[in-house]
Amino acid sequence: MSEQQQEQRHARRRVSGSYWVETAPGPPPRPALTEDLDVDVAVIGAGVAGLSTAYELTRAGLGVAVLEARRVAQGVTGHTTAKLTALHTLIYDKLRRTRDAQAARLYARSQSEAIERAAELVDELEIDCDWEPRSAYTFVRDASRVEEVRAEADAAREAGLPAKFVTETGLPFPVAGAVRVADQAQFHPRKYLLALTADLLERGGRLYEGTLVRGLTEGEPCRVTTQTGATVRARHVVVATHYPVFDRALLFARLSPRRELVVAGPVDTGQDPEGMYITPEENTRSVRTAPYGEDGQRLLIVTGEHFTPGTGDTPARFDHLSAWAREHFPGVDLTLSWATQDIDPTDTVPMVGPLHPGARNTYVATGFGGWGLSGGMMAGRLLTALITGRDCPWQELYDPRRLRTAVRQAPTFLKTQAEVARHFVGDRLRPAPPVESVPPGEGAVVRAGTDRLAVYRDEAGTLHPLSARCTHLGCLVAFNSAERAWECPCHGSRFGIDGEVLQGPATRPLERREL
Template structure:
């Protein structure tokens, strides 16, 4: 299959399409409303249902189809280079709690899969963080020591199953990988069988934190709940100002098959070369080939040439795995907290019945599983040893969080001001299949010309906090570089935190903002 013939979409979605859940059309009263149907939301809802709570999952799109449906699905407590940093910023006990919480979540998920008989391609593998740069070896040695001291079965190694030499690597044994859609769709079925409710195509717009809480939805239906969990990847409510502590980033994935005897036999990641991550998955019935997934090209949404990044990633895959037959390409997105640790717990300082789970920094599989155990404990009144570590209300010492915080806010400010000053192309210069932010009618419009030459115009101002969007040509989407909201060519929300579409605008065409070329 040639570059242009590759499937543009997630392998997980293609191989586990799943059924549909009806949108919410009438008012609803439950113990707990979970906003967001990704891994954190579904696992939390399932745990709470098992604990005897009446629960409803409210998902704006389809469950396990957004960020979770585009992950590479490593289930590991080795999160690149984190333990040496945690040891310095949170102390040895903080590092131990992080390792323990992630590891216990992984083992719990393995037990759930076995207990429910879920066929989700669960495989045990070692996880590796590697470098090919001899100058970084001491950094990896320190990480191995810190991970081992935190309680993980970690060691520093110089030999791996990769088809090229490495200068050194941290290995943690006994980790896992799986098919996230197969796991979560089975969990969703069991949730419904236990009396839980799932409503797709249900966008939540407002939250009243009373006793009980009330959620307003796009359809006009109201959900009343004693407790609310916001598990929308990037929080859709700004009252906790968490957007000041999160920075969004996207990464690309190319995938294809390799002969089974070329499986590198582990899960690998390197911070080198703008990130490269490698793993395989079962493929086909005869076991002669494996699906190889290569992830990397870390970037801020709405910045740079995504097509060129895909090309670089595909070239890297072919260079190191010459027999790969690339068949798929997709992108994933996550948010990194300014002080490294995810934000899981009460939504803000005054919150009594509202909770949040966000900031998994690319490790949402184990992180989402961990969050479900933590939030279930908090909502049911149980103790959780690592609640304090992940508490969103934590006040990090200025010396620890300030540099990352200031860098994040400076980047947002640069886009908010600078993007309004950059020159824009004339609409007439837009070729079919491309989009750009242009000056028109005294403002900025986001204009896309489709393959038939018709123009689609929407406001370029993100409906979250007002930054200007930019066009991602590879995925044909408008993206906000400030907080990661994404919209389709007609302005519909593809990914939050925005909950409202970009306004349709007229640009010399009909009332819908479409115009013929010419």
């Protein structure tokens, strides 16, 4: 490989960082928790679900502490495409078929009220977060799928959304059909959540960053232990870590991780499709724009190419997504790229409520399936109702303890578990390359005697050997060269090149090894 080819390869594989994080860096880090603490509620995780829950609980008069392993809203929430809508691709017809029309109505109402609550807070707190009303579209280009879209439009309208079937959109290419729902919104999620955090702190809420939670003992009170050695005693605990770091109801078996790529770049206002779009075709394509710069340009944001973490060629997927964006939006200079991670439940609906069948004081919010903004805001309202003893019309819909719908979705459940088993066993049987074959800037799982090591070679040629066993449940990790991270294909844990935890459910780093 020539020097120029190597430079091109290294240039294309590196992500540049999330637009939301880069344009809203926020205040300096909050101190980690170093002393024991007593509160009414401990919320684990400071993404949209955790912060929305903490904020609503604080306004309800409870003493709340938020424990965040890294930084506020810099994880999954900081890497979203930031569409705030109740139109979640093709969910309403599926809910109507697999549950009933009432479930679809409750889903639509719960998501819509979450969006209305966000709009209220933007006005009340005067949050400058690029809030823009937009219509949301689910479209298809394949004529054979038009009936799916018609059915979705009917089901969404029956569920209470202002949904219409249309054949004309603002996209620069024809569609065979689309569902359109008006009066939805798009915004800057970090600006919104940083403002919410500031008001939370003013109201007496507490926030600790750099505080990784490692243990939970249920009781009265519950005890949450951290890697700093400090313990939080709380009457209630909410686990809002995207993928739960504690599994006491076989949640791991009912969730599957999905990674998705994002490319973005400025376009002229004439190229703005003036809406929020998504299609299940072509391995998912999502399109929206955001305000950009001072010369009237817009930032085009294109998402897609979803895949299981730790599988396949991520740089090639970025290339494929970029080519699609340039084909349909000629002249766009894709200056930004990042990735996000979603958690799909086997039965379509997020899991928000008691952590397990015997839980009295512990709760979870997970499985938002790519719609974590409205879902996380909904979770904040639902969990606040449960903790404060109020009824919520949709608490049964989202209850993680549901079994009837889980049984109905048994084929999806079994497929998910078969995939996990395939990786757990099959990845150990694959031939492993010699460590000498790992080039600078790359990583690979190599064999060292009877062990498997995850080895990264930096640009200077120094090797960084780690155990290849994920510290969650022992699957072998794989290297993502675009993001320079080790990823577990079983449950989505992610680690840095030196083994540090980037994303759970793992709570402990990969063990360091010697070659």
